[in-house]
Amino acid sequence: MSHDAVPDPLVDALHRHTDYGSEELEESDVADDPIAQFTAWLAEAADRGVYEPNAMVLSTIDPDGAPSIRTVLLRGVDERGFEFYTDYTSRKGRALLANPAVAVxxxxxxxxxxxxxxGEANPVERKASDDYFAHRPRGAQIAAWASDQSQPIASxxxxxxxxxxxxxxxxxxxxxxxxxxxxxFRIAPHRVEFWQGRTSRLHDRLVFRAAVGGGWELERIQP
Ligand SMILES: Cc1cc2nc3c(=O)[nH]c(=O)nc-3n(C[C@H](O)[C@H](O)[C@H](O)COP(=O)(O)O)c2cc1C
Structure with a gap:
């Protein structure tokens, strides 16, 4: 076998040009508000077998102004926004209590x-946290007591x-x-972008922006 014929997974990983296909996202396809559109896509992601469809990558701003980032799981979504659970004393928790600005x-x-x-992430009502915590498996409840999230530990x-x-x-x-x-925390959104991959990198990007007097404005932006 010649050298050229040996598949190199690293080269392959770095140089793929996958075609993002045939589905489109037209203005006439989306719901009137981003929450309705998001829940439709989330249900579709679950239905079409996306692994951990409720996983979201959350960026926050540390007190020194630097961004930080991690994955969390969405645990609730309604007209008030996107809810996730964590340790308020973790790096993200402290960042958010000082500056609620997020991107996800x-x-x-x-x-x-x-x-x-x-959007902006603010703590949910204590009762909502109590109710959610009460439904977690006991092992996860114990872990919440045992782990001071983001703090160093010897071993x-x-x-x-x-x-x-x-x-x-x-x-x-x-x-x-x-x-x-x-x-x-519940993230109240002010901008939500729906991105659908298309052929030749001419993707569809439809953005809902919170309008000044309430409601949402829809705008298409270039790929
Ligand atoms: C798939 C996945 C889901 C996660 N879900 C959560 C979550 O819901 N809440 C949470 O606090 N951490 C979750 N984590 C762990 C975080 O990514 C992160 O390590 C942790 O929250 C500490 O982040 P911080 O030090 O930036 O505060 C998850 C990690 C992964 C990979």
Missing amino acids: VFPWYTLHRQVIVF REALERKVHDAEERFVDADVVPRPERWGG
Whole structure:
């Protein structure tokens, strides 16, 4: 076999030119508001087998002005916005409590789609966090007590000791209470972009912008 014929996965990964296909996104296809359009696409992503369709990549602004980023899971969406749960004392939690500005991407690559949300994330009502925490598996509830998210720890063993201590603490408790530092944020969107990949990189991009007097304006932007 000649050298040229040996497939190199790294070269392949870097130099693919996948055609993003035949689906289109016309102004007449989208709902009147971005939440309705998003929920339709999320349901479709789930239905068409996207792995973790509710996973979103969330960027925030640290107190020194630098961006930071990570994946979180969307746990609720309605006309108030996009809800996720985390540790308020984590890096993202502290960033958001100081500056609620966020950008989020739902990367549904296998559908040749992405949705990008710009907005402000504020803590949800305590009751919403209580209710959501109460429905988590007990192991996840214990982990929320054991882990001071984003803080350094000496070793895996040290983390497992903290889990053990939390299990001991609640051994007789039927219900594990929500740690005060754990809860939800809800992102109120002011701009939502729906991106549909098309042939020759001439993708469709339709953007909902919050209008001054309420409601939404729809605009197409270039790919
Ligand atoms: C698929 C996936 C889903 C995740 N979901 C969450 C989540 O819902 N909440 C959360 O706090 N962290 C979640 N994480 C972990 C975060 O990406 C991140 O490591 C953690 O929240 C700490 O981020 P920070 O140090 O920037 O605050 C998830 C990670 C992955 C890969």
